[in-house]
Amino acid sequence: MPTVFNDNGFRGMVYPNDHDPVHVHAYKRGSQAKINAKTLELIAVMGEYSKKDLKKAKQLTAKYQAVIFEKWEELYG
Template sequence: MPTIFKQNGFRFFFYSNDHLPKHVHIEKSGKTAKFFLNPIQLVVSKKFSASELREIRILIEDNLNLIVSSWDEYFNKS
């Protein structure tokens, strides 16, 4: 599970066998979520509050280039 970055206690990552469309997984304290990246859209959330999901969305927006380039680098390597 490659970690892209950690911020405010959230870990943003993807699984080594992930699939399209591009997306990111988030976890914190036993809570999990998954967001599609284009457009940024919540797919599933387990136990995150609405305010935490808003914070996650902002962190994704602020780090979108990093997340997408990390995905491309990891999954497009030969």
């Protein structure tokens, strides 16, 4: 599974055989937030994520946006 970031206790993943829109799965302590990489909008949240952690997950998605898009392009062309 391609990791696109591992930062501040968060791990961001882009999965093969996933679907549009371009997004990242941000994990922290067993919880997952799925975030649109272009708009930074939350698509889904699974588990217990605090508002502070959701904000940080969005910030990390923005920080690693170029890497996320690069990996998506590599996987899906």
